[in-house]
């Protein structure tokens with residue numbers, strides 16, 4: 443019969459692997475949109491950003507963008 447501590451460790455290992463897989467799946471599903479130099483929100487007419495890597499003016503625009511994003 444297996445030692446209960448070994449079983450607990452095996453179980454922890456399994457949880458860890460499943461957690462990593464879930465993390466990878468989430469990362470693949472939520473890829474960052476491409477920065478275009480200005481706010482990606484369709485409702486926003488803010489001028490172009492100084493930082494070309496910037497995606498949104500702020501969290502409100504990011505929310506607008508994800509609401510409009512086709513699925």
Ligand SMILES: [Zn+2]
Nearest residue numbers: 481486499503
């Ligand atoms: Zn904006």
